[in-house]
Amino acid sequence: MRTAVVIGAGIAGPVAAIALRRAGIAATVYEAHEGTADDVGAFLTLQVNGIDALRALDLGHVPEGLGFATPRMRFRSGTGKVLGEVSTGLALPDGTVAVTLRRADLYRVLRDEARSRGIAIEHGRRFVDARPVPGGVVAEFADGTTATADLLVGADGIRSRVRQVIDPEAPPARYVPVLNTGGYARTSAVDAAPGEFEMIFGKRAFFGYAVAPDGLVWWFANPPQPTEPAPGELAALTTEHWRARLHELFAPDRTAACAIIDATPGELTAWATYDVPSVRRWHRDRMIVVGDAAHATSPSSGQGASMAIEDAVELGRCLRDLPDPDTAFAAYEGLRRERVERVVANGARSSNAKAAGPVARVLRDAFLPLFLRRQAAEAAAWLHGHHIDWHTPVPTAAAAGRP
Numbered sequence: 001m002r003t004a005v006v007i008g009a010g011i012a013g014p015v016a017a018i019a020l021r022r023a024g025i026a027a028t029v030y031e032a033h034e035g036t037a038d039d040v041g042a043f044l045t046l047q048v049n050g051i052d053a054l055r056a057l058d059l060g061h062v063p064e065g066l067g068f069a070t071p072r073m074r075f076r077s078g079t080g081k082v083l084g085e086v087s088t089g090l091a092l093p094d095g096t097v098a099v100t101l102r103r104a105d106l107y108r109v110l111r112d113e114a115r116s117r118g119i120a121i122e123h124g125r126r127f128v129d130a131r132p133v134p135g136g137v138v139a140e141f142a143d144g145t146t147a148t149a150d151l152l153v154g155a156d157g158i159r160s161r162v163r164q165v166i167d168p169e170a171p172p173a174r175y176v177p178v179l180n181t182g183g184y185a186r187t188s189a190v191d192a193a194p195g196e197f198e199m200i201f202g203k204r205a206f207f208g209y210a211v212a213p214d215g216l217v218w219w220f221a222n223p224p225q226p227t228e229p230a231p232g233e234l235a236a237l238t239t240e241h242w243r244a245r246l247h248e249l250f251a252p253d254r255t256a257a258c259a260i261i262d263a264t265p266g267e268l269t270a271w272a273t274y275d276v277p278s279v280r281r282w283h284r285d286r287m288i289v290v291g292d293a294a295h296a297t298s299p300s301s302g303q304g305a306s307m308a309i310e311d312a313v314e315l316g317r318c319l320r321d322l323p324d325p326d327t328a329f330a331a332y333e334g335l336r337r338e339r340v341e342r343v344v345a346n347g348a349r350s351s352n353a354k355a356a357g358p359v360a361r362v363l364r365d366a367f368l369p370l371f372l373r374r375q376a377a378e379a380a381a382w383l384h385g386h387h388i389d390w391h392t393p394v395p396t397a398a399a400a401g402r403p
Contacts (some may be wrong), residue, residue: 002323003025003028003136004020004027004150005028005151006027006029007029007154008155008156009030009031009033009123009293010291010308011106011110011112011309012290012293012308013029013153013155013291014111014114014119015054016291016312018117019312020153020319021117022316022320023320024320025150028097029120030118030127030141031123031124031125032125032126032156034123041290042102042103042104042183043100043103043218043220044117044181044299045070045099045101046063046098046106046107046306047088047092047306047384048056048098049090049093049383049385049387050307050309053092053312054309056389057312059113062106062110062134063101063106066102066106066109067100067102068099068100068102068173069097070099070196070197070210071087071196072085072086072197073088073197074196074199075199075200075201076255077201078200078252078253083201083365088197088302090202097289098286103157115184124143125141126141126142127140128140128141130152130165136149136286137151137152150286152289153264153315155290155293155308156293157293157296158173158292159173163279163294164283165287166283166284166289167280168233169280170279170280171278171279172280173275174274174275175228175272176273176275176279176298176348176351177224177276178223178224178225178273178298178351179225179234179273180207180220180222180271181223182218182220182260183264183266184219185217185219185260185261187259187263189259190217190259192211193209193212194212195210195211197210198212200255201254201365202249204224204250205221205246205250206221206222207255208221219257219260219261219262221246221257223245223249225272229272234270234271239266242268246261246265247261265304273298274296275347275348276294277341278341282333282337286325286326288329290315291308291312292304293337293346294340295336296344297347298350298351301343301344301347301350303383306342310336310386310388311332311340313388313390314336314388315337316330316390317390318332320395321393330364335394342385370385
C-alpha cells in the first residue's frame with residue numbers, strides 16, 4: 001500500500017487522510033501542537049457544498065448535533081434598514097442546509113473520525129523541512145525525527161511551512177484590513193428568528209449574529225484596522241479595551257450590537273484577518289498543499305472549511321485514478337485552482353466592503369440589494385451547487401492538468 005505524510009490536524013488534514021485511505025493510501029497525520037485543538041477558534045458556517053463533499057467520504061453525519069441550521073442571511077444598514085436577504089445555499093435534496101458550529105467541535109469530530117478509520121494522528125511533531133528520495137519524500141521535524149512516505153500533503157494552514165518548502169519564493173499571507181472578534185451571549189435585545197444570520201453594515205464597523213435554538217446569541221464583529229498589527233500587539237489588549245472599542249464603533253448604529261456585547265461574559269480578544277489569493281506552485285517532488293495552505297480565504301467568504309473539504313475529496317480521487325503522484329497532483333490543481341481563487345477573490349471583496357469609507361458606504365447601501373439578488377443566483381449555480389461524485393473517474397481534461 002502506498003503511504004502519505006499529512007502535515008496539520010485542523011480541518012483539511014484529517015479529511016485528506018480519510019480521502020487518501022479510501023483511495024488506498026495509508027496516511028499518518030502530524031500536528032505541531034502538543035495537544036488537541038478542542039479549545040481553539042470561534043465558530044464557522046459549514047456550507048451545503050462542504051456538507052455534500054463530506055458525504056462523498058461517508059462523513060455526512062459529522063455536522064449532526066454540533067451546531068444549528070442557518071439557512072438565511074439578512075443584511076441591514078446601521079440604521080436598521082433591510083438591504084436584502086439571501087439563502088446560504090439551496091438545500092441539498094434531503095433538505096439539509098448550512099450549519100453553524102464551533103470550530104473546535106468540528107476539529108474534534110473529524111479527528112475522532114480519522115482515528116476510528118485507523119489513521120494515526122501524532123501531536124508535538126512540528127514540520128520543518130522535506131527532501132526527496134527515490135520514489136518518495138522524507139519529512140523532517142523540529143524534534144529531530146523524520147517520516148518517509150510515497151508523498152506528502154501540506155494541510156498546515158495559512159502560514160504553511162510546506163508551501164515554503166515547495167516554493168521558497170511563495171508570497172506570504174496577505175493582510176485584510178479588518179479584525180475579528182466575537183463571543184456568545186444571552187439577551188432579550190434581539191428579535192431574530194433562530195437560525196437566521198443578521199448581518200449589519202454599521203456606520204463604523206460590521207457586526208453579525210445568529211440566535212441558536214437554545215436562545216444563545218452567536219456573534220462576531222469586524223473592527224476596521226487599516227494597517228497590519230505588529231506581532232503581539234492584539235494579544236496585549238485587554239477585554240476592557242475591546243468592550244470600550246466595540247461600544248465606540250457600534251454606538252452610532254440602531255442595532256442590538258452594544259446590548260449583545262454587554263451581555264457577553266468572559267474575555268474578549270481579537271485577531272487579524274489574512275488570505276492567500278494565489279500560490280504559484282501547489283506541488284513539487286511528491287509534495288502538495290491543500291486547504292488554507294494553498295488558497296486561504298478571508299472569513300467573509302464563509303467557505304474556508306468547505307473548500308478544504310472539497311480539496312481533500314478531489315485529491316483522493318486524483319490519487320486513486322492516477323497513481324503517478326505528479327500526474328495526480330496536476331489533475332488536482334486543474335480541478336481546483338480556478339474555483340478556489342474565485343472564492344478567495346469574492347471573500348476579499350466582501351471584507352473590503354466592511355471597511356468602506358463614507359462615500360463608498362453610501363454607494364454600497366444603495367447598490368447592495370441588487371448585488372445580493374444577483375450574487376444569490378450565481379452562488380446557487382457555481383458555489384453552493386458544486387457536487388463531487390467520489391465514484392466518477394477523474395476526467396481526461398483534469399488528468400492533463402487543465403481546469
